């Protein structure tokens with residue numbers, strides 16, 4: 001039975017018949033993350049209890065209380081049912097991620113892109129992940145080929161989980177981690193490929209990514225939220241930024257998902273040549 005129909009049946013007489021119930025949830029390990037509206041939020045604990053019954057893998061249910069904030073992209077959720085320990089292990093295509101999804105963002109919508117990138121990486125490459133969080137890109141890449149990965153993260157809590165996850169997945173010999181602002185701590189003239197998994201004005205960080213590449217040039221995968229009408233201008237800006245750093249470039253654009261009305265989450269594959 002579909003989740004929304006299940007809730008509708010189970011909560012008959014508890015919630016108004018015309019209430020807009022959630023159509024699904026985002027499952028991270030044992031934690032189901034829900035988006036409720038201002039009306040259904042009043043019934044969050046009833047919805048949470050029924051959500052626990054819907055799927056045996058769910059042991060905790062949390063509802064969103066506000067937007068994801070700041071450069072560290074910290075989510076706002078509150079526990080509404082189940083176990084209060086929301087630190088969990090999320091499994092995705094052969095990689096285990098330890099994290100607390102009430103404190104750190106783990107996007108399900110980027111999964112396809114994580115898989116695409118793992119397939120693109122070539123044996124022997126040095127890959128730098130500039131916005132690593134708990135290792136979403138870095139660990140998939142390291143699992144997929146005989147590569148060296150440098151993962152950079154500014155948030156100490158995310159960095160703690162990144163170190164744990166490198167160990168948990170037995171990737172100590174392939175992945176090294178750096179704590180700090182990627183604009184300052186990034187290695188220089190060494191990477192064949194750079195991943196920029198951050199969505200907000202990412203182009204401002206592009207000069208640092210270009211400094212990270214080997215002198216001949218390499219590939220930068222730059223994520224960014226862009227209003228559709230600005231897409232062409234962004235490509236012009238990217239090429240100009242590359243030129244200012246001494247590189248010619250070819251830019252391929254991939255739509256990852258919709259971010260908000262009229263705004264897409266894109267990844268720009270930037271192939272640079274000195």
Ligand SMILES: C[S@@+](CC[C@H](N)C(=O)[O-])C[C@H]1O[C@@H](n2cnc3c(N)ncnc32)[C@H](O)[C@@H]1O
Nearest residue numbers: 071072073131133136153154155180181182197
């Ligand atoms: C939304 S998460 C994205 C995680 C992962 N790259 C992905 O795409 O799924 C962005 C991460 O970048 C980190 N971050 C933001 N600014 C940074 C900076 N200047 N240097 C290093 N990490 C940074 C944040 O703390 C956060 O963990």
